[in-house]
Amino acid sequence: MPTQLNERRGGSRASLRAKEEKAMFTKEWSVPAILTVFLLSVCGLIAYFTWSLMPPTKAAEDHIGGAFNLIDDRGQPVTAQALKGHPSLIYFGYTHCPDVCPTTLFEMAGWLKTLGPEADKLKAYFFSVDPQRDTPEVMHKYTGNFTDRIIGVTGDPTEMQKAIKDWRIYAKKVPSPDGDYTMDHTASVLLVDADGSLRGLIAYGEDKDVALQKIRNLLK
Structure with a gap:
């Protein structure tokens, strides 16, 4: 009995010491540890967003695009x-x-008109992200509202989706309350060189002079 009692007491003392040590550890280390993890997370996020906002390198651009069979x-x-x-x-x-x-x-259409003869060797394409509705006839009539210089491109939905994916385009069908749908999609114009490689972007709503300079750089 005494031995068991002593063991219990010994166990109680050990348990008490463990609790005290745990409390000390929590007080001394938890706040710095949390701050360290937080700071590392913030640094990681800053590094990621800095990297993601950097313009793509030529090597990265060369991997954008691919084979397709459309009309x-x-x-x-x-x-x-x-x-x-x-x-x-x-x-x-x-x-x-x-x-x-x-x-x-x-x-x-305005860029092409402003560039005039400078744009003679430049081609412009309008690729559909909605091939189910965008038939060649529909595309031809639609692009004709702007200029005959823009070529509409559509095709089999599977092939069209492949082109969308290969060119890193975001496109998502969004159902409407009336049963119809719209498409969320990338709104930038892609600048592609004579080798068929992506060399830059013109953002939606970008200043006209900036856009024209980007195109002139592409034409050099």
Whole structure:
């Protein structure tokens, strides 16, 4: 009995010491540890966002794009080879777009007109992110509202989705309350060189002079 009692007491003392040590550890280390983890997390986030906002390097750009088999707005086959031998402007959108697409195509037509002969070797494409509704006929009529210089490109939904993915374009169908749908999508114009490689972007709503200078740099 005494031994068991002593063992219990010994156990109680050990338990008490453990609790005291735990409390000391919590007081001495928990706040610094939490601050350290927090600061490391903040630094990690800053590093990530800094990296993500940096313009892509040539090596990274060379991995954007890929083979595709689509059709233009006159029903003719279009492959990645169509982007070779001349610089191109590529915009991904859809004909049922209420605002961003018509605004961008209007601006593209304006750039081509302003550049005049400078843009003779430049081609402009309007790739559909909504091939279910954007037939070649629909695309041809739609692009004709802006200029005959912009070539509409559509095709099989699977092939179209592949092109969208390969060019790192965001495109998502958004159902409407009335049963219809719209498309959320990347709103930038892609600047593609004569090798068919991405060399930059023109952001939606970018200043006209800035956009024109980017195109002139692409044409050099």
